[in-house]
Amino acid sequence: MEDVLKFFLEYKDMIFIIVLSVFLGIEVISHVPAVLHTPLMSGSNAIHGVVIIGAIIVMGHAENTLSLILGFIAVILGTLNVVGGFVVTDRMLEMFKKKKK
Amino acid sequence: METITKLIEFTDQISILEISYLLASILFILGLKKLSHPATARSGNLWAAAGMAAAILFTILFHQKDGQPIGNVVWIVVALAIGSFIGWYASIKVKMTAMPQMVSIFNGMGGACAALISLMEFPKMQNHLASLAEPASNMLGGEGIAILLGLMIGGVSFAGSMIAFGKLDGRIGDIKHPLLRIVNLTFLVVLLVALFLILFMKPQADHNLPIYLFAAAALIYGVTFVMPIGGADMPVVISLLNSFTGVAAAMGGFLYGNQAMLTGGILVGSSGTILTILMCNAMNRSLLNVIIGAFGVAGAAGAEAADKTVKEISLSDAAVLLSYSQKVYIVPGYGLAVAQAQHLCHELDNLLAGKGVEVKYAIHPVAGRMPGHMNVLLAEADVPYEKLVEMEDANNEMSNTDVVIVIGANDVVNPAAEDDPSSPIYGMPIIKALDAKNVIVMKRSMAAGYAAIPNNLFYHAKNRMLFGDAKATLQKLVAEIKSL
Numbered sequence: 001m002e003d004v005l006k007f008f009l010e011y012k013d014m015i016f017i018i019v020l021s022v023f024l025g026i027e028v029i030s031h032v033p034a035v036l037h038t039p040l041m042s043g044s045n046a047i048h049g050v051v052i053i054g055a056i057i058v059m060g061h062a063e064n065t066l067s068l069i070l071g072f073i074a075v076i077l078g079t080l081n082v083v084g085g086f087v088v089t090d091r092m093l094e095m096f097k098k099k100k101k
Numbered sequence: 102m103e104t105i106t107k108l109i110e111f112t113d114q115i116s117i118l119e120i121s122y123l124l125a126s127i128l129f130i131l132g133l134k135k136l137s138h139p140a141t142a143r144s145g146n147l148w149a150a151a152g153m154a155a156a157i158l159f160t161i162l163f164h165q166k167d168g169q170p171i172g173n174v175v176w177i178v179v180a181l182a183i184g185s186f187i188g189w190y191a192s193i194k195v196k197m198t199a200m201p202q203m204v205s206i207f208n209g210m211g212g213a214c215a216a217l218i219s220l221m222e223f224p225k226m227q228n229h230l231a232s233l234a235e236p237a238s239n240m241l242g243g244e245g246i247a248i249l250l251g252l253m254i255g256g257v258s259f260a261g262s263m264i265a266f267g268k269l270d271g272r273i274g275d276i277k278h279p280l281l282r283i284v285n286l287t288f289l290v291v292l293l294v295a296l297f298l299i300l301f302m303k304p305q306a307d308h309n310l311p312i313y314l315f316a317a318a319a320l321i322y323g324v325t326f327v328m329p330i331g332g333a334d335m336p337v338v339i340s341l342l343n344s345f346t347g348v349a350a351a352m353g354g355f356l357y358g359n360q361a362m363l364t365g366g367i368l369v370g371s372s373g374t375i376l377t378i379l380m381c382n383a384m385n386r387s388l389l390n391v392i393i394g395a396f397g398v399a400g401a402a403g404a405e406a407a408d409k410t411v412k413e414i415s416l417s418d419a420a421v422l423l424s425y426s427q428k429v430y431i432v433p434g435y436g437l438a439v440a441q442a443q444h445l446c447h448e449l450d451n452l453l454a455g456k457g458v459e460v461k462y463a464i465h466p467v468a469g470r471m472p473g474h475m476n477v478l479l480a481e482a483d484v485p486y487e488k489l490v491e492m493e494d495a496n497n498e499m500s501n502t503d504v505v506i507v508i509g510a511n512d513v514v515n516p517a518a519e520d521d522p523s524s525p526i527y528g529m530p531i532i533k534a535l536d537a538k539n540v541i542v543m544k545r546s547m548a549a550g551y552a553a554i555p556n557n558l559f560y561h562a563k564n565r566m567l568f569g570d571a572k573a574t575l576q577k578l579v580a581e582i583k584s585l
Contacts, residue, residue, distance in 0.1 A: 003241075007242075014355055017360065017364060021367035022367060025370065025372035026372065028134045029136075029137045030375060032376075033491075034473055035139060036138075037471065038201075042200075043132070043136045044369045044372055044373055045343050046149065046150070046153070047153070048211050048366055050350055050354075050366065051350035053160050054215070054357060054362060055214050056160050057357055058222065059180070060166075060170075060174070061172065070217055071173075072176060074221075075177060076183050076187075077184070077213050077214040079188060080188040080207060080210040082153055082188070083192075084189070084192050084207040085188075085207050087192035089136075092197075095197075096480050
């Protein structure tokens with residue numbers, strides 16, 4: 001029990017962000033029309049590509065060749081997620097816009 | 102004096118970096134918000150992308166660890182360039198019908214990225230803990246938990262996404278075996294137990310075998326988790342794995358104390374979970390039901406349907422019927438998109454509109470391979486937004502509709518969902534085609550739909566079948582109507 005409390009105190013800022021973000025995520029998309037389910041999934045798919053920042057940090061502080069290579073792969077994979085995700089979403093949404101004129 | 106200026110520079114850089122993360126988080130939130138409204142969706146996507154670009158740029162420029170700036174910058178830029186080019190090229194080239202597979206692949210890449218980060222951070226953490234003057238007795242702590250959870254969730258998401266891709270692309274069939282459910286559950290338990298065992302392990306320098314085994318187990322679980330789930334349910338699975346990857350990214354944020362990763366990841370994790378539940382609701386099923394899988398155990402309805410007969414309609418009869426109707430509803434399905442017949446469909450709709458027929462499209466929330474997929478596909482063919490009617494509104498208008506044309510759709514008009522409790526889709530809301538005066542089903546053959554469930558609509562007295570490839574049939578139908 002004491003460990004749990006210590007853990008909470010040590011990471012309280014991040015735990016706050018996590019809890020508030022959970023509610024925010026639910027609130028932000030709760031009224032989305034079915035039409036937008038696919039683009040929204042695709043768009044949020046691109047947003048979790050933010051994991052690339054972690055890959056850049058690992059690669060930027062790599063201490064040996066192995067972690068440099070793994071980091072290199074991780075950065076490529078993360079970029080695929082980010083760029084592919086946003087471009088695919090834009091392509092989908094572009095079509096909605098075209099017919100609106 | 103020099104150290105003081107260095108210190109100022111240092112704190113300035115860190116401030117700029119943190120401000121860029123705050124900006125990125127705000128842009129992610131506003132982007133998601135805008136993405137959930139049709140009018141602002143496209144700019145929402147660009148806002149989120151701008152936030153991402155800022156976070157990446159400022160990380161490379163100003164991130165520091167123990168006073169050390171980011172190294173290997175050239176290689177990082179090369180990796181970014183390679184990833185950008187492949188991601189951009191694949192996204193430009195992919196056909197709209199194959200969009201769900203593409204999203205699944207990109208999701209898997211994010212998961213793999215998160216898992217790789219953990220794989221690299223674990224040895225660092227263990228070596229550090231083992232080399233302390235007073236070596237730690239276990240690895241229990243925020244860092245260890247974040248690394249292992251990131252590895253586990255990221256690995257499951259990667260392997261699962263690849264299987265989902267294979268299924269949607271028709272490369273992998275469904276493997277349904279009662280044993281698989283037990284194997285599945287066993288692996289989940291093994292994974293969780295292993296997670297705790299590793300956390301309580303005494304750190305030893307370069308003792309990395311357990312973490313590699315753990316990673317392998319996560320990958321295998323990802324495969325066995327998705328394998329028994331029916332192909333028709335893949336959209337729900339992709340949405341779920343999407344939120345998994347979000348959580349994996351957030352674990353990275355926890356590990357590095359990085360707010361942009363934390364908010365971005367958790368936002369996707371929670372909104373993705375809600376989106377998954379919304380998708381399940383559209384099919385009137387629970388998430389658990391999807392995962393455990395009721396599909397594929399098709400009810401007894403299949404056997405009794407075999408000896409019923411269907412009525413066919415000739416092209417000229419269909420042309421006359423449509424031309425002299427007042428109101429026509431088109432119910433499009435994935436078959437329409439696969440046959441690349443959206444444009445012809447739009448031509449038919451224009452032709453009929455020219456004759457004074459009111460033509461609209463009834464869109465089932467799960468038509469296509471993903472919710473909203475059909476809207477994207479029809480939008481590609483320039484069908485005006487106002488003509489796309491959501492299921493509930495369309496159902497209200499069915500009773501004064503003269504003809505419903507079902508093109509390449511099956512399960513979304515299956516009356517078994519309303520009247521056959523033994524059917525796996527019982528309870529799913531459907532487009533009530535039978536409320537209209539006439540129904541024409543365009544279909545390649547009498548084969549069952551993607552979910553392999555028999556459809557009694559085909560045998561109903563009101564219905565007539567127009568057999569053939571959707572594109573060829575529509576072409577002939579358009580020609581027939583023109584010649585009237």
